[in-house]
Amino acid sequence: MPTYASLVELEGRDVQNTQELASIWGEIRTEFEDHDAELIDSYAVLGHHDFLIIFEAGDRDGAFKSALTLHRHGLDAQTMSVVDTDDFAQLVDEI
Numbered sequence: 644m645p646t647y648a649s650l651v652e653l654e655g656r657d658v659q660n661t662q663e664l665a666s667i668w669g670e671i672r673t674e675f676e677d678h679d680a681e682l683i684d685s686y687a688v689l690g691h692h693d694f695l696i697i698f699e700a701g702d703r704d705g706a707f708k709s710a711l712t713l714h715r716h717g718l719d720a721q722t723m724s725v726v727d728t729d730d731f732a733q734l735v736d737e738i
Contacts, residue, residue: 645706646683648722649695649713649721649722649723651719652692652718652719653719668682668685678700678705680701680706680709681699682696683698684696685697
């Protein structure tokens with residue numbers, strides 16, 4: 644399955660405590676599964692973005708729906724397709 648990364652900012656989202664924020668990930672994981680996608684990992688990030696989410700989706704439609712799920716939960720996310728560097732190196736070798 645293709646892999647995607649979302650850079651997430653909490654800007655504009657009113658989070659009362661860390662427990663509330665942690666509960667969001669469970670809801671997102673469940674909703675991703677409804678879109679034939681799997682939340683692989685999530686990381687807290689220092690810097691401009693607050694979180695990095697890595698997920699796989701069965702197809703582009705599932706990726707779009709998963710990205711919209713993040714927005715529906717009040718998370719401002721920039722989602723992009725990513726390729727493993729080994730796969731990328733092999734692709735470059737073919738050119």
